Amino acid sequence: MRLARIAMAACAVVLGALPASAAGVDKLYILYCGEAAAADQSRWSPGVNVGVPIELSDNCYLIHHAQGWFLWDTGLADAVAAAPDGVTAANGALHLKRTKTLAAQLDALGVKPAEIKAMAISHTHPDHIGNVELFPQVMLYVQKAEYEWPGEGGAPRFNPNHPVTLLEGDRDVFGDGSVTILSTPGHTPGHQALLVRLPKTGAVVLSGDAVHFKDNWDNRRLPSMNTSKEQTLASMQRIADILAKEHAQLWINHDKPQSDAQMKAPDYYE
């Protein structure tokens, strides 16, 4: 027993000397990745708040782990920033805007796209996958169900040349429990959320679009566009259970009041 313990301690010391086994997250930056306005929020809550306008945030999250940078979600395409008044989408139901690019924000932090070690997107809607190809050689973690979900006209949702790790469930990205991809299908077939364990802030779950804003979370409402109602409700419950177990906060990507109250890059959460 004692010998085993000493042997394990010795291994830990040796492994600790290798950068590949360096553990833990020390910084999480929230990056502005666009914004949206809709004239009718019942798009996300059928039959409720019909005709009530809503504004939504759209964030990306850059996480610094001892083994390197990890990017969660990529927001609206940087090209949208070329239209200062924004663009309309979803047959006019949405007005989308980007007042600064993801590339410029990374540059301001001194992070080159090629320096990012790995990335993941919550799902393949355009306000989340817009800049995946800013990082053509960065390993992308995506659920197999999302990867294989046919796009418009049966087109693939990803550039087939992009390096990818296909997941069928959760994934502890760095092997130390600090960054864990959570399989939370329902909004799309392979939707995923992210659990980040920060040393000072504590545990945080980044929602993706498992829920769009707090009112829908509190009332378990879901948009009619979701691919599965049952899966969505099960995923919301799963997230609620994880929040309770981890004493974690839920950071809802598109909830503008919550997002407005959060620190944005260059400030960061520790």
Ligand SMILES: [Zn+2]
């Ligand atoms: Zn979505």
